[in-house]
Amino acid sequence: GQNIDQPTEMTATEGAIVQINCTYQTSGFNGLFWYQQHAGEAPTFLSYNVLDGLEEKGRFSSFLSRSKGYSYLLLKELQMKDSASYLCATMDSNYQLIWGAGTKLIIKP
Amino acid sequence: ETGVTQTPRHLVMGMTNKKSLKCEQHLGHNAMYWYKQSAKKPLELMFVYNFKEQTENNSVPSRFSPECPNSSHLFLHLHTLQPEDSALYLCASSQDRGGQGTGELFFGEGSRLTVL
Numbered sequence: 001g002q003n004i005d006q007p008t009e010m011t012a013t014e015g016a017i018v019q020i021n022c023t024y025q026t027s028g029f030n031g032l033f034w035y036q037q038h039a040g041e042a043p044t045f046l047s048y049n050v051l052d053g054l055e056e057k058g059r060f061s062s063f064l065s066r067s068k069g070y071s072y073l074l075l076k077e078l079q080m081k082d083s084a085s086y087l088c089a090t091m092d093s094n095y096q097l098i099w100g101a102g103t104k105l106i107i108k109p
Numbered sequence: 110e111t112g113v114t115q116t117p118r119h120l121v122m123g124m125t126n127k128k129s130l131k132c133e134q135h136l137g138h139n140a141m142y143w144y145k146q147s148a149k150k151p152l153e154l155m156f157v158y159n160f161k162e163q164t165e166n167n168s169v170p171s172r173f174s175p176e177c178p179n180s181s182h183l184f185l186h187l188h189t190l191q192p193e194d195s196a197l198y199l200c201a202s203s204q205d206r207g208g209q210g211t212g213e214l215f216f217g218e219g220s221r222l223t224v225l
Contacts, residue, residue: 033213035214042217043214045215087152089152096154097152097212098151101150102151
């Protein structure tokens with residue numbers, strides 16, 4: 001079956017670095033997405049990876065290994081506003097998004 | 110207004126009520142979606158409309174009835190709901206349904222539904 005796994009919750013310190021992992025098993029693969037969702041707000045797009053490797057966007061980077069069915073989102077120089085849920089999703093061969101349950105990231109001063 | 114707008118933001122209804130959720134997108138997109146978000150669960154895709162035609166209905170109970178009068182508006186009509194239907198209902202849009210670009214979704218802020 002199709003499945004996305006990511007940790008339920010993580011805690012990190014302001015100014016530090018945190019890596020949120022996502023492993024997946026899907027029928028076909030047309031890319032992997034990361035979304036950020038602050039409490040009570042809409043999910044917003046962070047990144048899209050379809051080829052292996054690291055994509056960097058400012059303080060956020062996303063990595064993909066298709067052979068391992070693995071991705072991570074790396075957040076550097078953490079700020080309090082980075083406290084949010086981070087959703088991993090893959091697009092299968094039918095262009096349907098398969099979602100993980102999200103990782104709640106708590107940033108402490 | 111820009112982006113995806115959902116109304117109402119909060120809704121409390123009894124099991125015998127009939128209500129509707131509304132979604133409007135101002136992005137010129139051709140695909141619109143209804144998702145259900147429950148605590149600590151993955152987003153559940155409910156319905157997809159592409160160019161105003163319903164293309165997916167993921168085994169959603171008939172007490173949820175979607176309507177897409179044009180590519181900018183999407184409704185979710187609710188009737189005789191159950192307490193387990195209490196959740197955040199998210200509307201989203203994308204350029205079209207798959208194959209074009211990254212397929213990035215733009216979400217509204219959701220309608221928080223409580224069924225008593």
